Amino acid sequence: MRLLTTTSAVLLWLSLAASADAETLVGVAAPLSGPSAILGKEVEAGAGLAAEANGIAVKSVDDACTADGGAAAAREFVDAKVNVVVGFLCTEAIEAAMPVLKDANIPVITVGVRTESLTDRRAKTGWLVYRLGPRGDDERNAVAANLTQLWRDDLFAIVDDGTIYGREMAETFRAAAEQAALKPVFVDTFRPQLDNQIGLIGRLKKAGATKVFAGGDGDDIAIMGRDAAQLNAGITFAGGENLRAPPGDVPYPVGTLMIAPPEWSEIADPRIVQAFGAKNIAPDGYALPAYAAVEVAKAALAGAESSGQPLGEALTGHDFTTAIGAIRFDDKGDLSQNPFRVYRFDGTHFVPLESN
Missing domain, CATH: 3.40.50.2300 (Response regulator)
Structure with a gap:
């Protein structure tokens, strides 16, 4: 009888764990059609691989790199009750999406939009945008x-x-x-x-x-x-x-x-790069930043749940360990450190200046 009770408890724990994982849903916004589709596929592939590795679910939506596409994607994310959205490569799409996502209190981790005003206007817009990549300046x-x-x-x-x-x-x-x-x-x-x-x-x-x-x-x-x-x-x-x-x-x-900025594949965790290779996914372009964005999303969601703080606060001022190194967002949602570095041409490649 005790064995049955223990077994029942284990099954109950597994059921609850599966239910908790099912409740974690990350939206992936990317241009999956049109001239920017090749870049959007990088985002989708990287985010999908990270979701698989971290045991969470993702929902990919084509934002078409347009205002109409961004707004439509945001509404789809709200209807699906995603916890956080990663991706977005185009200013038009994310600016149209943010009012919808703001009303639903859904933060966004963008991997490609450099427009400075996106985060500079946070006090005015209230948009919870976090930029996992460079600013325009x-x-x-x-x-x-x-x-x-x-x-x-x-x-x-x-x-x-x-x-x-x-x-x-x-x-x-x-x-x-x-x-x-x-x-x-x-x-x-x-x-x-x-x-x-x-x-x-x-x-x-x-x-x-x-x-x-x-x-x-x-x-x-x-x-x-x-x-x-x-x-x-x-x-x-x-x-x-x-x-x-x-x-x-x-x-x-x-x-x-x-x-x-660095070539992400050159600084990424070799084990993650190998995981990309095992799936025949090139760790180029936006694939690794999208992978890292999903890692940040998962860690922030866990931090918010354990601390009881809003997800936006869990994303701000904390170090996140990712496939491309430590990530930290400042109070505006920008990277706390400028990612640009100095490289020197050695006759074949540009290599970090400090390694010369």
Whole structure:
């Protein structure tokens, strides 16, 4: 009789555990149709693999990367009574979804939207958005902070290609340098997409610059590096995330610097990367961040349940261990640390500067 009682208790515990797991439902919002579908499939695959590994359920919905799609997806999530939503790659979709999700008190962990106002307006909107990825201004702020420190004792120049992107990068760096009592020896705007930049290199050499930040495309920076080498100018070039684009006809010179976020597959837990491989899923693009977002969602839900605090509070100011390292959100919902790092081209790959 005692054995039957114990067995019954075990069965009851398993039943309750299964019921608790069934109550945990994570929504996955991603563009699963249209031109961005290839990226949405990365989100769906990563989140699905994490859900399988962590014993929770997910509900994937196509947000179509549009406002209408985002609002429709949000309503579907509310009807399904999901606990939290992960994903969203497009500003239009998430901004249309958030009013609906806010009314249902459902937080969102976005893996791809960089729009700064999404979290900056939290006090006004009340949207519970947590950004597992860079902000729009993280790149230029990282350029400014890192190069101001690295080039403190060098003669440096700042050039840009005249685009909004290039000018914002250049101006943020120039302003940070000025705050640090540093002054570039040369500042200019260059013409992009030329076959050569001999004229620009000549002016940089005359100014005595040995380090140059160029706000522009990787192809232009590669051409600058090639021409500087031909003129024996002794210049090291640096650029932003654009340098990670597929290589063009002109290779980057050894020593070229890139300020960019890490390649997630290079820093991820090898066991998780192997799990991706076992399922024939490439751990590229948004797949690993989506995996990590589900891990964060599960841990935050557990923390909220054990502490009795709202899920939004459980997501704020706590360290979460994930496949791509420790994640912590600040009071606005942004990552507590800028993910951009400095990389150096070794002739084949960009490798972290600190490993050189």
